[in-house]
Amino acid sequence: MDQIKRVFRFIVKPFYKLFFYDFRKNKINVSRNGKALKMGVSAVVAMKNEEYTLPLCLNSLIGFADQIVIIDNGSEDNSLEIAKKFKSKNKHHIEIDIIEMPGALLGDCREAGLRATKYQWHLRWDADMIAHTDGEFDMKKLKAKALKDHTPRTIQLPRINLTGDLFHVVKGKDWDHGEPILIWFNKDISYREFGKFDTVRVPKYFIQVKETTNYYFHCQGLKSDINLIHRFHYFSWREQYNSFDKNDMPEHVKTYDSYVLKRNDFLFQTTDPLKVKYRYQRQLVHSFEKINIQKYGYYPKILRDEIEKPKQRFEIIYDNNVPFIRIDQNDDKMKLFIPDDMDLEWSIDLFFENLYSEN
Numbered sequence: 001m002d003q004i005k006r007v008f009r010f011i012v013k014p015f016y017k018l019f020f021y022d023f024r025k026n027k028i029n030v031s032r033n034g035k036a037l038k039m040g041v042s043a044v045v046a047m048k049n050e051e052y053t054l055p056l057c058l059n060s061l062i063g064f065a066d067q068i069v070i071i072d073n074g075s076e077d078n079s080l081e082i083a084k085k086f087k088s089k090n091k092h093h094i095e096i097d098i099i100e101m102p103g104a105l106l107g108d109c110r111e112a113g114l115r116a117t118k119y120q121w122h123l124r125w126d127a128d129m130i131a132h133t134d135g136e137f138d139m140k141k142l143k144a145k146a147l148k149d150h151t152p153r154t155i156q157l158p159r160i161n162l163t164g165d166l167f168h169v170v171k172g173k174d175w176d177h178g179e180p181i182l183i184w185f186n187k188d189i190s191y192r193e194f195g196k197f198d199t200v201r202v203p204k205y206f207i208q209v210k211e212t213t214n215y216y217f218h219c220q221g222l223k224s225d226i227n228l229i230h231r232f233h234y235f236s237w238r239e240q241y242n243s244f245d246k247n248d249m250p251e252h253v254k255t256y257d258s259y260v261l262k263r264n265d266f267l268f269q270t271t272d273p274l275k276v277k278y279r280y281q282r283q284l285v286h287s288f289e290k291i292n293i294q295k296y297g298y299y300p301k302i303l304r305d306e307i308e309k310p311k312q313r314f315e316i317i318y319d320n321n322v323p324f325i326r327i328d329q330n331d332d333k334m335k336l337f338i339p340d341d342m343d344l345e346w347s348i349d350l351f352f353e354n355l356y357s358e359n
Contacts, residue, residue: 028152028186032115037185040066041143043123044113046106048073049227050127051082052313053219056302058086060131060216064139065123067095069116071109074102077224079127105238107198110191117185121146124181124200128223129159131216132300139215146182153207154180154200160214160296163221164326165314166307168288175296180208193242214296217303221284222314224328225277232280233260236358267354269346274337278325283348285316285323 029037043065047054061068070083080100087096097116101109114122121143131139146155159178163170180200183189188203221228237259244253252262264271268279293299299307306312315327328334 029120030187031118032187035118037120038066038118039147040119041121041123041146042067042069042117042119042185043125044069044071044110044117045125045127046071046073046109046113047075047079047083047127049075049077049079049224051078053128053130053222054079054082055086056130056306057125057127058083060133060300060302061125062090062094063133064131064143065094066119067097067117069097069099069113071099071101071112073104073106073109105193107191107193110198110200114189114191120185122183122185122189124183128219129216130219130300130303134301135298137213137215137297142182142211142213142215150184151207152184152186152203152205153209154184154202155182156180156208156210157182157215158211159216159218162217162219162291164285164288164316165222166303166312167290168316168323169291170287171289174291175214177210193238217300225280225331225334228284229276229280233263236263266358267351274333275343277334278337278339278343279346279351281326282324282346283351285326286348288316288323
């Protein structure tokens, strides 16, 4: 199939170029509001309750991004304050915009990022992504390559996935091919929701390039329990919500809160917030293993600095040499939580049986 696609693109590429340059000049090299694009990179960072990774993320973009657009989706922690402090400190050498969109759909947040883009390259970034800032994996090397080529294209970046804390990954999922997140911008680009995913749509004349260098770490699990559980439910709810006609939608799917209550009771056999946290972490960490960092060279410098601190926020606790639970040093209630017999006897196998039957 890939070979057929390559042949097709080779044949039609000259015609697309003719169409692109002759008939779509009003949509290239201009922003959504029609102003000329500057040469450089606009990084759009979507966030909600990311106070731990957000400062690491933003600092890792210094030197790579010429513009950083921070879109807050209604954070209830210190994320917004962190973003504002970052802007105050760095606004003299980076263009920084903060857009507040509480309660908006992720696809709509991404669209707002497109409207705010002022530079030729649009980087779709998240607050749990930490870029390399030195050495052979330095993201600035990727920027230099991109700025030399003005061909309409997307660049897919592979990622290393930390989960739970700075030292663990999910077995078999420590690395993946990632997504096309660095995009040559024009007005034909858009974001759309498909099921539970938001996906970038680009014109057919775009080329997709797959990078093999690991330019960043994806700290997907270095979040509070509340944030992790929200994401666990939210994307499932969006998939359900988008799959029904509004007139035939089940009552519990109509609102996110009602969906969460029903799903907690079904998967965790409780709706008690502390018990849900405990049981969520139990099922989460059972698939963890320590990262083989030699396999990927080294951590980004910003994460190396974080590791050198006397104590990290998140820690995986082992029982009989097996990951048992994760501790969040900022969650005082969970540090005092004492599981009862029902918590200890709660079945992880039953959780996964129910999760699979749900789908």
